[in-house]
Amino acid sequence: MPRTLTENFVEQFRLCKVTEDETVGIIAELGQKDEYVEAAVAAARQLGASVLVLHASSLSNPMLPPYVGDGREVPALLAAAGECDIVIDVTVGGLIHSDVRTRITGNGKRMLFVAEPNDVLERLMSGKLLRANVEAGGRVLKAGSTLHVTSAAGTDLTADISGEDLPITHQWGYVDEPGRWDHWPSGFVACFPRDRTAEGQIVLQPGDALIPWQRYVRDQVTVKVEKGFITEISGGGDAHLLNDYFESWKDDEVWALSHMGWGLLPAARWSAFDVYDPRTLYGQELRSTAGNFMWSTGSNRFADRETPAHLDVPMRGCTVEIDGVAVVRDGKLVEG
Structure with a gap:
């Protein structure tokens, strides 16, 4: 029987070695992918970890120009994420090529991007x-x-x-080591x-x-x-x-x-x-x-x-x- 999104996040967080003495930060865009935010929060709590949810108005890059983001939210986002041990990116487009990713991982934090539908996440979970x-x-x-x-x-x-x-x-689907x-x-x-x-x-x-x-x-x-x-x-x-x-x-x-x-x-x-x-x-x-x-x-x-x-x-x-x-x-x- 297929697992729920929360159950899959629990399994993934175990692969990522999330522990009860850690804080999980979740970066999301306001009004987008709320079910991922809720599942990540519930999974972190099941493992005894603390959770911080960081909402920004818009962080995703467009597929066509012009790009109108001015980056004013980024410094505050980085300051808050810097207090977390692992950061879960559930933005629509991801922060893959952004300064946010580079600076979070550069400070030794783990960072995981999640975007696919639940059954894809479960079917392709690695080890x-x-x-x-x-x-x-x-x-x-x-x-x-x-x-x-x-x-x-x-x-x-x-x-x-x-x-x-x-x-x-190297991408194998989970983050289990610093940076x-x-x-x-x-x-x-x-x-x-x-x-x-x-x-x-x-x-x-x-x-x-x-x-x-x-x-x-x-x-x-x-x-x-x-x-x-x-x-x-x-x-x-x-x-x-x-x-x-x-x-x-x-x-x-x-x-x-x-x-x-x-x-x-x-x-x-x-x-x-x-x-x-x-x-x-x-x-x-x-x-x-x-x-x-x-x-x-x-x-x-x-x-x-x-x-x-x-x-x-x-x-x-x-x-x-x-x-x-x-x-x-x-x-x-x-x-x-």
């Missing part, structure tokens, strides 16, 4: 095995010098991932290649995904990349829409490539956008599907590039190689 697989992928990236992605459709992209200081994102951020549910590893080093082309096929548009690609799109920036998008209707989206921001930074990686969560299904109302989803299931290659555009805090425009693009059927050794072959994880 130690997934964490081990994500960490193993991170070690491969850390030891590598060149990421090379190809596909039968014509994708041929390389990027420099050399150096001990390579920024790597950690994650997104429940999750199951992928990604890196931020050296800025302006990505070269080649990406060929999207029908059935690949566009997030946060929350839909599948409908026709073939060819994306040319030079020195880490998209220089040309060609094809049919989806190419026109992508060009229109990027041009609407009137900002060169939105054309940049950001993080790249692959999915590792076997329970995640590619069909999610058709099974559910896609606007109820944040898209995390598509990002985490085992064997997908995901690349993104726009924001990259490691390159001091901040922009509200950000797309994640999970793709099927790709081969991902690190220094010539495949970790994903034709959309399937390579064992060992």
Whole structure:
């Protein structure tokens, strides 16, 4: 029998090692996702933890310009969140690419973003095995010098991932150590290649995904990349829409490539956008599907590039190689 949202939060908080001597902070937007706030509060209380709910009028970035947020609520939000041991982000768009996240985790606090429907949260709840697989992928990236992605459709992209200081994102869906951020549910590893080093082309096929548009690609799109920036998008209707989206921001930074990686969560299904109302989803299931290659555009805090425009693009059927050794072959994880 399916668990309630509160029951799932209790289980998740246990994974996050929430204890009775801790304070849980919940960041939410006024009038949005109230059921998540109530469930998180109830779960924290069941575990004996204290709870602080922080409501702001609006913190989510828009999907199209102009961006009108002035950030005046952020200092007060940070001051209050700084008194908490773990912060739960249930805002609509998430604080993933914001200064709020960076400063909370930079002070050693744990931070968890929650956005998906309850049954998705339950079905994709992870554990130690997934964490081990994500960490193993991170070690491969850390030891590598060149990421090379190809596909039968014509994708041929390389990027420099050399150096001990390579920024790597490990997402296994819970936060159980100081300074950690994650997104429940999750199951992928990604890196931020050296800025302006990505070269080649990406060929999207029908059935690949566009997030946060929350839909599948409908026709073939060819994306040319030079020195880490998209220089040309060609094809049919989806190419026109992508060009229109990027041009609407009137900002060169939105054309940049950001993080790249692959999915590792076997329970995640590619069909999610058709099974559910896609606007109820944040898209995390598509990002985490085992064997997908995901690349993104726009924001990259490691390159001091901040922009509200950000797309994640999970793709099927790709081969991902690190220094010539495949970790994903034709959309399937390579064992060992």
